[in-house]
Amino acid sequence: MRVGEKTHHLLSDYLKLLKQRPLSEGDIQILKDAVAQEMKTEFQLSKERDYTSYDRDQRFGLSEHYYGENPAKDGAGIDDKLDEVIGKVHHNLDVFVASDWNEKVQHYFKTAKTVFVESPRQKDFESMKLKLGSIPALKNINIMASPDFGVIFDEKKYLIIDWKSGQEKMDDGVSDQLKIYALKLLLKWDIDIENVEMSGYEVYLPSLKQIGGKIEKSDIDDIIAKLQEDVEFQKQFLIDGDVVRNEPIAHTSFTRTKSEKKCASCTFRKVCGDLKEIE
Numbered sequence: 001m002r003v004g005e006k007t008h009h010l011l012s013d014y015l016k017l018l019k020q021r022p023l024s025e026g027d028i029q030i031l032k033d034a035v036a037q038e039m040k041t042e043f044q045l046s047k048e049r050d051y052t053s054y055d056r057d058q059r060f061g062l063s064e065h066y067y068g069e070n071p072a073k074d075g076a077g078i079d080d081k082l083d084e085v086i087g088k089v090h091h092n093l094d095v096f097v098a099s100d101w102n103e104k105v106q107h108y109f110k111t112a113k114t115v116f117v118e119s120p121r122q123k124d125f126e127s128m129k130l131k132l133g134s135i136p137a138l139k140n141i142n143i144m145a146s147p148d149f150g151v152i153f154d155e156k157k158y159l160i161i162d163w164k165s166g167q168e169k170m171d172d173g174v175s176d177q178l179k180i181y182a183l184k185l186l187l188k189w190d191i192d193i194e195n196v197e198m199s200g201y202e203v204y205l206p207s208l209k210q211i212g213g214k215i216e217k218s219d220i221d222d223i224i225a226k227l228q229e230d231v232e233f234q235k236q237f238l239i240d241g242d243v244v245r246n247e248p249i250a251h252t253s254f255t256r257t258k259s260e261k262k263c264a265s266c267t268f269r270k271v272c273g274d275l276k277e278i279e
């Protein structure tokens, strides 16, 4: 129930304020209370919402309420879990504040040339776009990405951080997501990766495990090749493979997965099942 999203909101609120001034425990409590209130309000909206009709002004809703999953699979109902979920979000911030990362970010705020803190509540879609004009196979493609936290120490040294609160990955290399953020930075400032030192890490909360490292030219070549492969793959689902027109072929060409596991947790399972009846 949205632990990841709300952890991002709270951490962003905290870092944005910390960038301006030192924060007391009271300041931190105000931020925590605000996010708790936000979650309670959204939860209530989700609970009371009429899911049988479409209201364009009321878009928010938890799939647990939509599907009437109360009690949830492990016995406790979703309506009894809100406080526990708020507690997890608060705990993630507490862990961050008590960690070395808290010291490090304050050091960056004081010494780095630029520090970027994402605003996950107010997404700026224009600034999220990658400037792909210099890569012929991708120039008509729209890719949007924005790291959670970025540091430009000087023209030669860069750091990209993605805060994570989900399941930890087993592998320890630089993720594709971090490579895309790096590619975005290189394209934006027309930088050659071989002339700079760039690192990227996924930092998990609450464990503080970090995965990533130095971003090499091979990482950038790899992600460009992957994006090109993806575009080629997806062209088969467009009329005439035309990415500029971007018109999908008939829905009958899209097959359903046979994985019951995927369907069991898919947010679209109801509408997908209803469609099956009329197809």
Ligand code: SF4
Binding pocket: 256, 257, 262, 263, 264, 266, 267, 268, 269, 270, 272, 273
């Ligand atoms: S329920 Fe979801 S995952 Fe399963 S086939 Fe339908 S859309 Fe795909």
